[in-house]
Amino acid sequence: MSCLGCDLANAKFTVHTIYEDELVHCFLDINPFNEGHTLILPKRHVKELTELTYEETLAVMDAAKMISKKLNTLFEPDGITINQNGGKFSDLTHLHMHVIPRYENDGFTWSESTIQDGAHKRLAETANKLLRV
Amino acid sequence: MSCLGCDLANAKFTVHTIYEDELVHCFLDINPFNEGHTLILPKRHVKELTELTYEETLAVMDAAKMISKKLNTLFEPDGITINQNGGKFSDLTHLHMHVIPRYENDGFTWSESTIQDGAHKRLAETANKLLRV
Numbered sequence: 001m002s003c004l005g006c007d008l009a010n011a012k013f014t015v016h017t018i019y020e021d022e023l024v025h026c027f028l029d030i031n032p033f034n035e036g037h038t039l040i041l042p043k044r045h046v047k048e049l050t051e052l053t054y055e056e057t058l059a060v061m062d063a064a065k066m067i068s069k070k071l072n073t074l075f076e077p078d079g080i081t082i083n084q085n086g087g088k089f090s091d092l093t094h095l096h097m098h099v100i101p102r103y104e105n106d107g108f109t110w111s112e113s114t115i116q117d118g119a120h121k122r123l124a125e126t127a128n129k130l131l132r133v
Numbered sequence: 134m135s136c137l138g139c140d141l142a143n144a145k146f147t148v149h150t151i152y153e154d155e156l157v158h159c160f161l162d163i164n165p166f167n168e169g170h171t172l173i174l175p176k177r178h179v180k181e182l183t184e185l186t187y188e189e190t191l192a193v194m195d196a197a198k199m200i201s202k203k204l205n206t207l208f209e210p211d212g213i214t215i216n217q218n219g220g221k222f223s224d225l226t227h228l229h230m231h232v233i234p235r236y237e238n239d240g241f242t243w244s245e246s247t248i249q250d251g252a253h254k255r256l257a258e259t260a261n262k263l264l265r266v
Contacts, residue, residue: 057191124149127151
C-alpha cells in the first residue's frame, strides 16, 4: 500500500531536509505554522506512537531536541511546541512529530474543549478507571 | 526556588496518579481538555525538553505510549495527541507532556497561524539556515 509519509521519509519526493539518519528523516513542513516548523518521520512505516521501537523512540526524541536547539538559535522564539497527532488527527498515514517555533498570540490554542461533559469533576473516578485498564 | 511542577511530580500535593516510577509521575490534568487528559512530569526539576537525560526521555516516552494504550482501551477516542509546550507556553516552571484523548470537532485547532509572513515561500532558504546552525 502506498504511503505518502513513507515516500517523504525515504526521500522519494524532494523535501527540505534538516536532519537525517538511519531511523528518522526531519524536514520542513510544506505549510509551516511558523517559519522553521519541522516534521520528524520514522523511515519505517509506523502510524501510531505506540508502534515505535525503543531505538526509533530515542531517534525521534533526539531529533526533537536537536531541532529545538537549532530553532532556538536561529529564531529565538518565545517557546517551542512538540506535537504528535494520532488516529483521525494524523494528516498522513505515517507518524510525524511536529516541532514548532512559537510566538505569543500565534493562534496555537487549545485551552478549551468544545466537549463540556464535566470531566474535571470526575478526576478520581477517571483515574480509578485508568488504573484498572 | 519553589516549583509547583516539582511539588506535583514528587507528590507534595494530592494528584490523581495514573502511573509513577523512579523518573516520572503521570497524573490527570486538573482541567482536562477531554476526559483522561494526562500529564507526564519528570521528577527531577527540568524545564525544557532539551534538558532531559537519555533515561528521562525514554521514561517520558514509555509513559506516553503506556498511557495512550490505556486511553485507547478505556475511551476509544478518535485519536490521541501528544503535546509539550516549552518557553513562555509552559504553564508550569517544569516540563510536562500532555497526553490527550481527541474527538472530532473538539476544538484542538492550530492549522492557521496568525503570523502570516510568507514562510511557506522561503522553505529552501529556511532549511539552509537551519542546516548551518
